[in-house]
Amino acid sequence: MKAFEYASPRTEAEIVDLLSAEPGKTEILAGGTDLVGLMKKMIVTPDRVVNIMDVPTLRSIDELPDGSVSIGAAVTLDDVLAHPYIDIYPAIKQAIRGISSMQLQAQGTLGGEVCQRPRCWFYRNGDGLLSPDVAEGANEFHAILGNSGPAKFVNSSRIAPALIALDAQLRVVGPEEDEQFVPVAAFFRSPHREGQREHVLEPNQFVSHILLPPIEGRTCATYEVRHGEGPDYPLAAAAAALQFDGFGIVRDANVVLGQVAPMPWISQEAADVLRGRKVDEALAETAGQAAVSRATPLSQNEFKVQLAKVAVKRAILLAAGYETGGF
Amino acid sequence: MTDLKNKAARKSGFNRRDFFRGSGAIAAATALQTQTAEAIQNQSPRVISGETSISLNVNGKDHQVKVAPNTTLLDALRYQLDLTGAKPVSSDGSSGASTVFVDGKPMTASTILALQAVGKKIETVESLGADAVQKAFVKHDAEQCGFCTPGFVMAVRSLLDKKPNASKEEIRGGLNGNICRCGTYANIVEAAISVAKGGN
Amino acid sequence: MAVYSWPSREATAVIGKEYDRLDGLAKVTGAAKYxxxxxxxxxxxxxxxxxxxxxxxxxxxxxxxxxxxxxxxxxxxxxxxxxxxxxxxxxxxxxxxxxxxxxxxxxxxxxxxxxxxxxDVFTEDENLDAAEKAERTGKGGGKTELEREPGDDDDEDEFIEQEIARLFKASKYVVEGYYGIDAITHCCLEPxxxxxxxxxxxxxxxxxxxxxxxxxxxxxxxxxxxxxxxxxxxxxxxxxxxxxxxxxxxxxxxxxxxxxxxxxxxxxLSRDQELKIAGNRPSGYMRVRLGADENGVLTIWDSHHWGTAGYKGGGVSQTVMPYVIRPKNYRRIATTIKSNTAQSRAWRAPNHPQACAMSQTAIDDVAAKMGANSYDVFAANLRAGNVDSQHPDAANTYLAEMARGAALIDWKANWHAHGKGKSRGSIVDGLGMALHTWGGTANNSDCRLKISPDGGVESFCGSQDLGTGTRTVIAQVLAETFGLGIRDVRVNVGSSKYPASGASGGSTTVGGVSESHRRAGQDALEKIFELAAKELGAAANSLEAVGGKVRVKGTDKAISWKKACTLLGLKPLEVTASYKRGDQSTLSSSGVCGVQMAHVEVDKETGVIKVKKFVAVQDQGLVINPKTCKSQIYGAMIMGIAAALYERRITDPKSGAFVNAELADYKLARLGDVGDLVVDLYEPESERSRGVIGNGEPPAISPKAAIANAVANALGVRVPVIPLTPKRVLDALAKA
CATH class of the missing domain: 3.90.1170.50 (Aldehyde oxidase/xanthine dehydrogenase, a/b hammerhead)
Known part of the structure; x- marks a missing residue:
């Protein structure tokens, strides 16, 4: 790790004051499970690290007057998992359980999970986030959707698809009392040049809270295709949130894929298939197919198209209360 | 739920006072690159740079250690306190070999900065002393080369603290944050089951 | 000089009994200093x-x-x-x-x-055409063995081609296939x-x-x-x-x-350096054609394999092909590839795991083609004498071990023809097996033994504990010899200043240290008996050391071990003993078999594989400590599951960079991945009487082939290259 200075503020305002407006100069440190490794490998080299774990307001889970649940960005994943408020959002719990490591769950935070850097080995080995070598290189685990630009990596967050499917928002805090509420769906972006972040935050803004709107009768699920046990990232994943009418017909649906594109991938096509229909295996399969209809696999990752399709199908089946038929 | 990306919203319910509070605690922030050392020193006392002496509460005792902001808790434990039970195996914590308890929770010391551990209760494998889990590991031969073993002992201890009567399935599902290369998993499961069943 | 031997099964007090490892507590408490x-x-x-x-x-x-x-x-x-x-x-x-x-x-x-x-960079070791184009190939040798010999007037090359063609024509079944196994790294957790x-x-x-x-x-x-x-x-x-x-x-x-x-x-070394430069196992890929008779007994094998051991070339030796099941007629050729990767190092049973993974999969495909039970095809080949093994009574031993394995995994009840199992949702299950062999000759080992007048026993030996339980094994040997408990002896290993003992490699440690310590022990005991004989008024050769006493055999007449040692006078008794490879000895031997059977489940939609149950039946001569012996086998099986399903070195085709050289990306099996493991130590008197044989390596050989065969049985489709990743499973299914 490069030498840096360390600050451990106690309030949100102090955090903002400690952040630099210049990219790369300061980093937010929460659980450290991603950042510390990146700093050790000199991929991330800030001048100052701002530890947000001692800010009490970022460490609680609360119900807001409108029935939303607010989760502080520095709440650890195991605390999210154990909290009764989250019981009604199984998609979130399934995603956290997928991170099958007690250490990562105890140490990692929800904010950190959403803001983690891509687990792309070109990036992690120092070749940059947008290495031109990816297209014809070792891209087995790279993007199959949204990969026409320079970004071929996949967004690594395992919880973001569920958050998006549930219409969650992020409370973003910045200088001069700037407070914004950003839908998670609008938080991520695909960078076009090296140095650009994978989200819309300014360097001196940070995510303070994750806001889950009331469940309002929706059902939801996350399904990950995982090669094996452990914290390793899934090969493909999907989250679905479904709103049924009184007759088992899908009134509305959100389907979001993970690990397949530089951003969590919102599939309008899959949602369109579901709306107005009754969920069964065939419909879920059709929705899965629709979700990958525009896939453009790279030289080594054609297989991920099938996995993404299955992930969508199984997430929908789970959300509708069915068995997946697979592992 | 149709147009996800264009949904804008404003939430009420956040305590604005929390947000403002403390604003004055730090002198008006200036761009980092223009700051002098003096300016940094005049800032909040919470900004630390260079080597500094801190107190870490490890295994029930306070220890003075010298660390820099980029010193990991693992390095402080291993090099300064000679507590070498927690092992450096992966730089990013993915092996679980550096597992220690921080305020009772299992965390990888390799991905925690020593400064983050100030004021926390750190427990290493050395603190357990002939714990039932350790005895069960020996009885069920759950160690071969033994390099991953302290991390696994801590993980099993933590799992059983949370779920004292854990089932075989819970044990198999709950210990995947650690890696063993020699292949002691089958015996670790047996050791954990024996403790969960009340014996060793 | 004493006649070195092991006591009979009935007469042993310590050997063959389960003991916790002596350094277990040091390891679990963090006190052990690496x-x-x-x-x-x-x-x-x-x-x-x-x-x-x-x-x-x-x-x-x-x-x-x-x-x-x-x-x-x-x-x-x-x-x-x-x-x-x-x-x-x-x-x-x-x-x-x-x-x-x-x-x-x-x-x-x-x-x-x-x-x-x-x-210029080349790391595409699977791609033989590309390697040839890049001028990266070399000759890896080969051998042709045919029962019929050319006539005096025949051109030898021409005869070989014609004879092989004839054998194929005469075969009832012909299988043509492609099989392979990627390079993996040692990935020691301590770099x-x-x-x-x-x-x-x-x-x-x-x-x-x-x-x-x-x-x-x-x-x-x-x-x-x-x-x-x-x-x-x-x-x-x-x-x-x-x-x-x-x-x-x-x-x-x-x-x-x-x-x-x-x-x-x-x-x-740092973690990535450890993976990149400090040890890897050569890759192997093979095209093969094989013929079999109506019972699946191989009649002809014709293979060409290639792979890389690193920048100097090298690869899987052709000498081990085809592996264990070997017909009387075969031709094998190897090509080596120079790859821009670090040179390989010995990896738990060098050459064998790859040879097993490439050839026993091909044999299983004969069963698949016949619609036959794989077990029967393996058995038929063994009965027909198509066997190449280091065990002196191989065919019988494999057959006996197969029967035990089949009972443990319930082969008969769980078997279905390849691809004919019932699906549960998208999940299908399958059975697979593989056989292996290894030497395991004891390594050279010297030791020094010190017996103090106060009865203390201390040994010194320049061996090491690789995780085998070396200290515990030595203590058991000495305790057995002197009629003491294992905590009554003090064992020292781990310094080059101690009498030299061989490297722990090749499954040689337990054999070696048992040899040297039993020898030293028996020599020392002879001297103690001489002194005690006078005290007890009996002949030295009528004494025995049991239960902490030196006793006249068949009587109650005894003195305590401590008392016997006081007869040494003031100076401790020091004995050194030496075992050299090749010494005639009943204490150790070499050559083992071993059978493994896997029951897996495969999710056909995702290509994800889970090991349900995995059985290993292993002979290793005389077992000193069944507990640590079983642990070795569990470990080998688990390592094998990792290599069968998860781990591989991935290089970028353009830059040659080893892209997954961190544990977050170099996927190993986790605790929840290994299913139910069953180890059966096969130790009838015929095995026990052979003495100690090392088992560190043999059980690490079969897992890949056994699991790959189980997957092929489940799917009815061969996934040719190991590890069997979801991508490879789906690609194989898409092609079928």
Whole structure:
């Protein structure tokens, strides 16, 4: 790790004051499970690290007057998992359980999970986030959707698809009392040049809270295709949130894929298939197919198209209360 | 739920006072690159740079250690306190070999900065002393080369603290944050089951 | 001189009984000090710069800034990294920085200015055509064995072609296939390295090594010392698996820096360096055609395999093909490939796992083609004498072990023809098996035994505990010999100053140390009996040492062990004993079989495989400690599951970079991945009477083939290359 200075503020305002407006100069440190490794490998080299774990307001889970649940960005994943408020959002719990490591769950935070850097080995080995070598290189685990630009990596967050499917928002805090509420769906972006972040935050803004709107009768699920046990990232994943009418017909649906594109991938096509229909295996399969209809696999990752399709199908089946038929 | 990306919203319910509070605690922030050392020193006392002496509460005792902001808790434990039970195996914590308890929770010391551990209760494998889990590991031969073993002992201890009567399935599902290369998993499961069943 | 022998099964008190390992408590409490844990006063910590490119010429290596970095004390450039030199693989160490702390050393490394000219890179070891085009191939040898011989007038090459064609034509079934297994790394959890210091002109090296007695010479040679001037110490080693036999140039560098600076130096590789340069197993890929008769008995085998052992070429030896099941007529050819990857090191049963994975899968495909039960096809080949094994009674032993394995995995009830099982949702299950063989001859081993007048027994031996339970095995041998408990003896291993003992490699440790310690024990006991005989008024050869006593056989007449030892007078009794490979001995032997059977489930939609149950039946002659012996086998099975399903070295085809050289990306099996494991130690009197045979390696051979065969049985489709990743499973299903 490069030498840096360390600050451990106690309030949100102090955090903002400690952040630099210049990219790369300061980093937010929460659980450290991603950042510390990146700093050790000199991929991330800030001048100052701002530890947000001692800010009490970022460490609680609360119900807001409108029935939303607010989760502080520095709440650890195991605390999210154990909290009764989250019981009604199984998609979130399934995603956290997928991170099958007690250490990562105890140490990692929800904010950190959403803001983690891509687990792309070109990036992690120092070749940059947008290495031109990816297209014809070792891209087995790279993007199959949204990969026409320079970004071929996949967004690594395992919880973001569920958050998006549930219409969650992020409370973003910045200088001069700037407070914004950003839908998670609008938080991520695909960078076009090296140095650009994978989200819309300014360097001196940070995510303070994750806001889950009331469940309002929706059902939801996350399904990950995982090669094996452990914290390793899934090969493909999907989250679905479904709103049924009184007759088992899908009134509305959100389907979001993970690990397949530089951003969590919102599939309008899959949602369109579901709306107005009754969920069964065939419909879920059709929705899965629709979700990958525009896939453009790279030289080594054609297989991920099938996995993404299955992930969508199984997430929908789970959300509708069915068995997946697979592992 | 149709147009996800264009949904804008404003939430009420956040305590604005929390947000403002403390604003004055730090002198008006200036761009980092223009700051002098003096300016940094005049800032909040919470900004630390260079080597500094801190107190870490490890295994029930306070220890003075010298660390820099980029010193990991693992390095402080291993090099300064000679507590070498927690092992450096992966730089990013993915092996679980550096597992220690921080305020009772299992965390990888390799991905925690020593400064983050100030004021926390750190427990290493050395603190357990002939714990039932350790005895069960020996009885069920759950160690071969033994390099991953302290991390696994801590993980099993933590799992059983949370779920004292854990089932075989819970044990198999709950210990995947650690890696063993020699292949002691089958015996670790047996050791954990024996403790969960009340014996060793 | 005593006649060295083991007591009969009925007469043993300690041998063959389960004991907790003596160093277990040290390992579980964190008290055990590994090389990485040795902190010496005033030590420097060293960190190295690895070469970022897989093939390049160094044009600049400027360490001036590193030397000026705060805390840095010394910078050393390796000879092979001098400007103008060619580096052949990524990760090769170029320079090392020693500093007051690891952080300072790392900071120093980061200031080194390196420039290089990129040279052509080749790492696509599976792609034989590409290797040929890149002129990276070499001859790996071959052999043709045919029952019929050419006539005097025949052209030999022509005869071979015609005879092979004839045999294929006469075969009832012909299988043509492609099989392979990727390169994997040793990935020791404790990386390679050392902590060294100089004391009075002599080097003390705490080295992470599986070769305590052999590495002192390595240091001595490179540092121009005699081996008397070097002590290598290793109380505990965090994994070796065949990769830690030598000091390696980096430990020598640590010694040089230590000498130069007058301070102890700790220098261990980083995780990515460990994976990139400190040990890998060669890859193997094979095209084969084989013929079989109506019972699936192989009549002809014709194979060509290739792969790489690194930048010098090499690969899987052709001598082990086809593996265990070998027909009387075969032709095998190997091609080696020069790849820009570090040279391979011995990996738990060198050549065998790949040979097994490539050839026993092909044999299983004969069963698939016939619609026959794989078990029957393997059995038919064994009965027909199509067997090549190091076990002296191989066919019978395999058949006996297969029957036991089949009972344990319930083969009959769970069997279905390939691809004909019932689906549960998208999940199908399957059974597969494989056979292996290994030598396991005891290694050279010397030991010194000291028996004190107070009855204390202490042994000294330059062996090491690789995780085998060496200390416990030695204690059991001595306790058995003297009629004591295992905690009554004090065992010392882990220093090159002790009598030399062979490296722990080749499944040789337990055999070796049992030989030397039993010999020393029996020699010592003979002397004690001579003294006790007078005291007891009986002939020395009528005495026995049991239950803490020296007793006249068949009587109650006895004196305590302690009392017997007081007869030594004031001076302890010191005995040394030696075993050399090739010595005639009933204490140890070599040549084992082994059968493994796997029951797997495959999700056809995702290609994800889970091991449900996995059975190993293993012979290893006489078992000293069934508990640690079983652990070795569990470990081998688990390692095998990792290699069958998850782990592989992935290189970028263009840059040759080893892209997954971190544990987050180098996927290994986790605890929840291994299913129910069953180990059956096969030890009838016919095996036990052979004496001790090592088992560290044999059970690591079969897992890949057994699991791959189970997957083929489940799917009805062969997934040709191991590890069987979801991508490969789906690709195979898509092609079928």
């Amino acid at each position: 090389t990485y844990d040795v902190n010496l006063k005033n030590q420097l910590v060293a960190v190295a710069l690895g070469c970022p490119h897989a093939h390049c010429k160094i044009t600049k290596l400027d360490v001036a800034a590193a030397e000026k970095t705060p805390g840095v004390v010394a910078v050393h450039i390796f000879e092979h990294a001098a400007v103008g030199s060619e580096v052949q693989w990524q990760g090769e160490l170029l320079a090392v920085v020693a500093a007051e702390s690891e952080a300072a050393a790392r900071a120093g490394v980061d200031t080194i200015k390196l420039e290089f000219e990129e040279l 390679h390295g050392s902590t060294v210091e100089w004391k009075d002109g002599k080097l003390v090296a705490y080295l992470s090594t599986q070769n305590v007695s052999g590495t002192d010479e390595g240091f001595a040679r490179d540092l121009k010392l005699t081996s008397d001037d070097v002590e290598v110490k290793c109380d505990y080693i965090g994994g070796g698996f065949g990769s830690k036999f030598a000091p390696d140039y980096w430990a020598v560098a640590a010694a040089k820096i230590s000498k130069e600076t007058g301070r102890p130096v700790k220098f261990l």
